[in-house]
Every structure is written in C-alpha cells, then in structure tokens.
Amino acid sequence: MKARLIQIRLEAEGVHAYRFEPLPGETLPPFEAGAHVNVTLGDGITRSYSLLNDPADPSFYEIAVHLSPTSRGGSRYIHEHWHVGLVVDMTDPSNNFPLDETAAHSVMIAGGIGITPLLSMIDRLDAIGRPWELHYVAQSPERAAFVRHLSGRDNVHVQFDGIEGGQPLDLRGVVEAAPADAHLYCCGPQGMLDAYKGFAAGRPKGHVHLEYFTADTQIATEGGFVVELAKSGKSFEIKEGDRILDVLLDNGVDVPFACSEGTCGTCETRVIEGTPDHRDFFLTDDERASGEMMMVCCSGCKSDKLVLDL
Ligand code: FES
Structure with a gap:
C-alpha cells in the first residue's frame, strides 16, 4: 500500500519520527501493539519499522528511524531523502512481537x-x-x-x-x-x-x-553451493550474488518470509544435510551450533550442498 509522509519530527539526537496518513479516499489498516511495517526505499530495498503510535487510532501511522553510523543504506537513505509530502510504499502491518493482553503484569x-x-x-x-x-x-x-x-x-x-x-x-x-x-x-x-x-x-x-530493532545482517550472497529440497526433490544452484530465498521464490517454491533480513524467524527452515552459514539474529548460539534450522532469507552454506526440509 501507499501512505503519505505528513510530518518529520526530531525526537532525539539522530532520531527522526515520521508520521504517515492515508492517501485521499483510503484508510490505513488497523494494527496491533508491537506491529511493524516494511517500507520500500528508493533503491528497492526494504526495511522494517515498528508502528509506535497508539493502535486505538489507526488514522495515521508513526515510525521512528535512528540514523545508524553503520547504516547499510536504510536509515541513511530515509534521513537524507524522505521529505514531507512523499508517498511511501509499505506493507500492511504485521506483528512478530505481539503483546499478551492477558498477562497479570x-x-x-x-x-x-x-x-x-x-x-x-x-x-x-x-x-x-x-x-x-x-x-x-x-x-x-x-x-x-x-x-x-x-x-x-x-x-x-x-x-x-x-x-x-x-x-x-x-x-x-x-x-x-x-x-x-x-x-x-x-x-x-x-x-x-x-x-x-x-x-x-x-x-x-x-x-x-x-x-x-536493527538488522545489520550481512546477507550471504557468496553462493557456490546447491540447495536440494527433500520433499519435492528439486535442486537449485546458488550462484555468487544469489541468496537462497530469492532463488526459491523465483522458482515457485512457497517459502514464508517477512523481514528478509534475519530478524523475524518467519523463514526458519529445517536443515537435513549440509552446514548452514548463519547470518540471522534470530537463532540462539546453541541453535546455530546444532545446524538443525536456518533462516533462508539471509544465511548461506559452508558445504557444497544443503538439503532442506521443503
Ligand atoms: S524472513 Fe525474517 S528471518 Fe527470514
């Protein structure tokens, strides 16, 4: 969907808050506490930002972006290029960090x-x-x-x-x-x-x-291995410059994904054979060491072949 940027506010040193309203005649979908949207930046990359305003009033959305000194382009692009009036492409809100509303505390x-x-x-x-x-x-x-x-x-x-x-x-x-x-x-x-x-x-x-809150993921694009899918029997060569998720999606393999940068866990996939080159922020050290699961959106492979439970 698209939304118009109507306000940029300095919230703290290096932190801008960006407020969006729907385009004329449209509404913004309601959202849950803890939800985020993925915004598309000018060069086609996407970044996830939490919606920080009160979910009781979805007539506008607000996000905040900290200009990271080690920015891979996301926060720097936004701080330098976004201006009031800009129409920004974003996904509907989704929630990887839901609130348990029944908690006693x-x-x-x-x-x-x-x-x-x-x-x-x-x-x-x-x-x-x-x-x-x-x-x-x-x-x-x-x-x-x-x-x-x-x-x-x-x-x-x-x-x-x-x-x-x-x-x-x-x-x-x-x-x-x-x-x-x-x-x-x-x-x-x-x-x-x-x-x-x-x-x-x-x-x-x-x-x-x-x-x-931040993904400084170094997405594995070294390639040089084969991904075999145990359930369908298909296999694909992952060349230099490719990432596994893109190759699977391009070939019609239905892999759930959301953040595409190793933070949400949506693309977690069981590894049957091979040694993953983990690049995500989701798995624990023990989970990484076991090599049983991997995030196919950002991780690669250290062996010649990876057999996935897909
Ligand atoms: S899609 Fe979010 S971790 Fe892979």
Whole structure:
C-alpha cells in the first residue's frame, strides 16, 4: 500500500519520527501493539519499522528511524531523502512481537531506539487497564527518544549509560525482580538481547518476548553451493550474488518470509544435510551450533550442498 509522509519530527539526537496518513479516499489498516511495517526505499530495498503510535487510532501511522553510523543504506537513505509530502510504499502491518493482553503484569525493557515497539504496547496496556513497568536505557538524555512522552510516571525507569555518573541497566536485576507470572518484552541491541535471553532462560518460554530493532545482517550472497529440497526433490544452484530465498521464490517454491533480513524467524527452515552459514539474529548460539534450522532469507552454506526440509 501507499501512505503519505505528513510530518518529520526530531525526537532525539539522530532520531527522526515520521508520521504517515492515508492517501485521499483510503484508510490505513488497523494494527496491533508491537506491529511493524516494511517500507520500500528508493533503491528497492526494504526495511522494517515498528508502528509506535497508539493502535486505538489507526488514522495515521508513526515510525521512528535512528540514523545508524553503520547504516547499510536504510536509515541513511530515509534521513537524507524522505521529505514531507512523499508517498511511501509499505506493507500492511504485521506483528512478530505481539503483546499478551492477558498477562497479570508486563515488564518492558528497551535499549535505545528499541523503545519504539514498546510505545504502542504501553498505550494498549493502559487502554485495557493492565499493569506494566518500563526500564529504558539510552546513552544520554539527548539520545533518549520519546522520553518526554514517558516522563512523570512511577512505573517508568530511565537510565543513561553513556554520561558521567550514569549507570548501566541492571538487566539481570530487572529480570529477576519480575513476578513469576509476568510477561517480559525486550527490544534493543544484540548484546542486550543475548544477555536478556540468558537471564530469562528459566522463565516459561511463552513469557519471554524479544525483538531486534536493527538488522545489520550481512546477507550471504557468496553462493557456490546447491540447495536440494527433500520433499519435492528439486535442486537449485546458488550462484555468487544469489541468496537462497530469492532463488526459491523465483522458482515457485512457497517459502514464508517477512523481514528478509534475519530478524523475524518467519523463514526458519529445517536443515537435513549440509552446514548452514548463519547470518540471522534470530537463532540462539546453541541453535546455530546444532545446524538443525536456518533462516533462508539471509544465511548461506559452508558445504557444497544443503538439503532442506521443503
Ligand atoms: S524472513 Fe525474517 S528471518 Fe527470514
């Protein structure tokens, strides 16, 4: 679908918020807390951004983009080329980070721009009268996006870990202090998420939720191997410059996918034979080491042949 960019707002150092409205005569689809859209950029690449506004009012969408110093082109393109009035192609909202609305208590943990999906969740929890708490760490007050939106609430704890006298977030302490039946949500950089997964390992799996806010995926395009599909018996040569997902889709193989950059887990595929070259952010270290599953949108192969359960 298409939506018109109607406002660009400086939210924090390096962070712009972008507000979209539907084109005349159209409406934007409703969305759930935690949902994202994939926007198409000028050079055809797509990027996922969380919808951060209150899902109760889908008359507009808002996303926020942090200009990453290591940008592969996505955030840099948006910061440099998007302007008010631009019509942007985007997908309907989808949700890889859904909120459990039945939770007795929700603990939100955000690192930097990872605050964005949690904002719509907080609005939703308020709307349905469910208790929550937020632990938000940013480098400095200048870099803490949406902090004004959150200030003045007892259940919001903001910390700065990059200033003199600042303090790192006690992630272990936050996770351990959460009530046993709480649902936990974390969005932030990879190191934070890895630590979070470790600290929360003893909790019921369905209560521990996470989302990577950035994908700096180095998609495997080295090629030089064959992909064989165990169920159909088809096989395809993956040449240099190809990625597995594109080759499968081009040949009519029905593979579910969403983010295309190794963060959502939608394209997770069982490996029957071969050694995957993992490039995703979704699998745990143990899962990667086992070699049993892989993300075909971004990962490649270290052996000559990969047999997939497709
Ligand atoms: S499509 Fe999202 S991880 Fe592959």
